Amino acid sequence: MRRPGDGGVPAPLLVPAVLAVAFLVLPLVGLVVRAPWSDLGSRLVEPAVGQALRLSLVAATLATLLSLLLGVPLAWVLARSRVRGRSVLRALVTVPLVLPPVVGGVALFLVLGRQGIVGSWLYETTGYALPFTTAAVVVAETFVAMPFLVISVEGALRAADARFEDAAATLGADRWTTFRRVTLPLVAPGIAAGAVLSWARALGEFGATITFAGNFPGTTQTMPLAVYLALQSDPEAAIVLSLVLLAVSLATLLLLRDRWLGRAGTT
Amino acid sequence: MRRLLAIGVLVTTLAGCGTAGGTTASPAPTADGAPTGTVTVFAAASLTDVFTDLGAVLEDQQPGLRVQFSFAGSSALAAQLAQGAPADVFASADQAQMAVVTGAELADGEPAVFARNELEIAVPAGNPGGVTGLANFADPDLTLAVCAPTVPCGAAAGAVFAAAGITARPDTEEEDVRAALTKVQLGEVDAALVYATDVRAAGDAVEGIPFPESARQLNEYPICALAAAPDPAGAQAFVDLVRSAVGQRALADAGFRSP
Numbered sequence: 001m002r003r004p005g006d007g008g009v010p011a012p013l014l015v016p017a018v019l020a021v022a023f024l025v026l027p028l029v030g031l032v033v034r035a036p037w038s039d040l041g042s043r044l045v046e047p048a049v050g051q052a053l054r055l056s057l058v059a060a061t062l063a064t065l066l067s068l069l070l071g072v073p074l075a076w077v078l079a080r081s082r083v084r085g086r087s088v089l090r091a092l093v094t095v096p097l098v099l100p101p102v103v104g105g106v107a108l109f110l111v112l113g114r115q116g117i118v119g120s121w122l123y124e125t126t127g128y129a130l131p132f133t134t135a136a137v138v139v140a141e142t143f144v145a146m147p148f149l150v151i152s153v154e155g156a157l158r159a160a161d162a163r164f165e166d167a168a169a170t171l172g173a174d175r176w177t178t179f180r181r182v183t184l185p186l187v188a189p190g191i192a193a194g195a196v197l198s199w200a201r202a203l204g205e206f207g208a209t210i211t212f213a214g215n216f217p218g219t220t221q222t223m224p225l226a227v228y229l230a231l232q233s234d235p236e237a238a239i240v241l242s243l244v245l246l247a248v249s250l251a252t253l254l255l256l257r258d259r260w261l262g263r264a265g266t267t
Numbered sequence: 268m269r270r271l272l273a274i275g276v277l278v279t280t281l282a283g284c285g286t287a288g289g290t291t292a293s294p295a296p297t298a299d300g301a302p303t304g305t306v307t308v309f310a311a312a313s314l315t316d317v318f319t320d321l322g323a324v325l326e327d328q329q330p331g332l333r334v335q336f337s338f339a340g341s342s343a344l345a346a347q348l349a350q351g352a353p354a355d356v357f358a359s360a361d362q363a364q365m366a367v368v369t370g371a372e373l374a375d376g377e378p379a380v381f382a383r384n385e386l387e388i389a390v391p392a393g394n395p396g397g398v399t400g401l402a403n404f405a406d407p408d409l410t411l412a413v414c415a416p417t418v419p420c421g422a423a424a425g426a427v428f429a430a431a432g433i434t435a436r437p438d439t440e441e442e443d444v445r446a447a448l449t450k451v452q453l454g455e456v457d458a459a460l461v462y463a464t465d466v467r468a469a470g471d472a473v474e475g476i477p478f479p480e481s482a483r484q485l486n487e488y489p490i491c492a493l494a495a496a497p498d499p500a501g502a503q504a505f506v507d508l509v510r511s512a513v514g515q516r517a518l519a520d521a522g523f524r525s526p
Contacts, residue, residue: 115453215440216440
C-alpha cells in the first residue's frame with residue numbers, strides 16, 4: 001500500500017527527529033572523544049573494572065530473570081483476569097517507575113532491612129540480613145526494573161488477539177495449558193522487549209542500589225556505583241568505566257534484538 | 268580557557284580569601300554597599316547543620332542576601348567545581364579535596380582553616396552489636412559502614428586504621444559521611460566511622476563511642492571564596508561569618524574543634 005510521499009520524511013518530523021538523535025547521541029560522542037585512549041588498555045585490565053562489570057552483568061541478569069518469573073504472571077493478571085481493582089493494582093505496581101530510586105532504596109530498608117517489617121523477623125529467626133549483600137543488589141534492581149517488564153508484557157497481551165485463546169479453550173484446553181501453549185508464544189516478542197528494557201534499566205541502576213545494598217567492591221559495587229565514585233577522584237577512569245558499560249550493553253542489546261525481536265518480525 | 272581562568276585568578280587573588288573587605292564586585296550592591304543577591308555555598312556533608320544555621324544568621328544580618336547550600340561529600344563537590352559548577356564558596360572536610368580546587372586554580376586566594384574534626388564510632392541506640400572500640404571494625408560478623416576512600420571521612424578512616432594496625436572489614440563504603448550516619452540511624456549497621464560532630468547532630472537514635480586513636484587524625488576544614496564566584500561580595504561575607512566569633516561559637520557548639 002504505497003502512498004505518494006512514502007519514503008520521504010516530512011520536514012516537520014525530520015527536524016525534531018534529527019534534533020532528538022543529536023540530543024541522545026552527542027553525549028555519547030563526548031564520552032568517546034574525552035576517553036583516555038592512550039592508556040585505555042592498561043586501565044581496562046585493572047581487576048576492579050572486571051570485578052564491577054561481572055557483578056553488574058550477573059546482578060542485572062538475575063534481576064531480569066526474577067522480573068520474568070514474577071512479572072509475566074502479574075502482567076497476565078492485569079490484562080486477562082477479572083480481579084477487582086485491577087486499575088488500582090496497575091497503578092500501584094508501576095509506582096517504582098516514578099519513585100526516586102533512592103527513596104525506593106529506603107523503602108526496601110523499611111521492609112527488608114534488619115529493622116524492617118519482614119527483614120526483622122528474618123534476622124531474628126535466621127540471623128540473615130539482606131542489606132549490603134549481592135542479593136540486595138538483585139532485589140534493588142528488580143524493584144526498579146520489573147515495572148518495565150510488566151508494562152511491556154501487559155501491553156502485548158492487550159494487543160494480542162484473545163480469539164486464539166478462546167479457540168484453545170473451545171478445543172478443551174484448560175487456562176494454564178492455554179497460557180503455556182497459546183498466550184506465551186503469542187506475546188513472546190513483548191516479553192522479550194520487556195526483558196531487554198528491564199535488563200537495561202537494572203544494569204544502569206544506581207540510587208536504590210547504593211542506598212539498599214551499599215557500596216563495596218566485589219559484593220555490591222556495580223558499574224554505575226564505580227563510575228560515580230571514580231568521578232570524584234579520577235574522571236578519566238569514570239569515562240573508561242562508562243565506555244565499558246556502554247560497549248557491553250550495546251553489544252548485548254544488538255545481539256538480542258537480532259535474535260529475538262528480529263526473528264519475531266518486530267522492528 | 269585555562270589561560271583565561273589563570274588570568275582571572277591572578278586578578279582576583281589581589282583581594283585575598285582570608286581577609287575582610289573586597290565588596291566592590293557585588294553584582295547588585297545596595298546604597299550602603301551591603302551585598303545582595305544569592306550566595307551559593309558548596310560545603311562538606313558534615314557541615315550540613317551548622318552551616319544551615321549560619322546561612323540563616325547571615326540572611327538576618329544582611330536582608331536582601333540569600334544563602335543556598337549544596338551539601339555532599341567534599342570529593343563530589345570538588346569534582347563538580349572542577350567541571351565548572353557555579354558556586355561562591357567551597358568548604359571542604361579536608362585539605363586534600365581543597366587542594367583539588369586550588370590545584371585547578373579555582374580558589375580566590377589562600378584557603379583558611381576554620382575548624383577541625385575527629386572521627387568517632389557511631390552505633391545505633393542500645394549498641395546492638397556490642398561495639399567497644401576501633402578493633403571491632405575487624406570483626407567480619409558485624410555489619411559495618413565506613414566512608415569511601417575518596418571522601419575525606421574515608422581517607423581519615425583509612426589513616427586511623429593504618430595507624431592502629433587494624434585491617435578493617437566494612438560491609439559498605441558510603442559516598443559521604445551523612446550516608447554512613449543514615450545507615451546507623453536506620454539501625455541497618457552495627458557501627459559506622461563518622462565524625463564526632465555527626466554523632467552529636469544525630470540525636471538520640473545514635474550513640475557515640477570515642478576511641479583514643481582518633482586524636483591522631485584530626486581533619487582540617489578549609490574554606491575559600493571561589494575565583495569565579497557570581498557573587499564575590501556575598502562569598503566574602505559568608506567566609507567572614509564562618510571565621511568570626513559568631514561562626515566559631517556555632518561550630519564549637521556543634522562539636523567542631525577550633526582551627
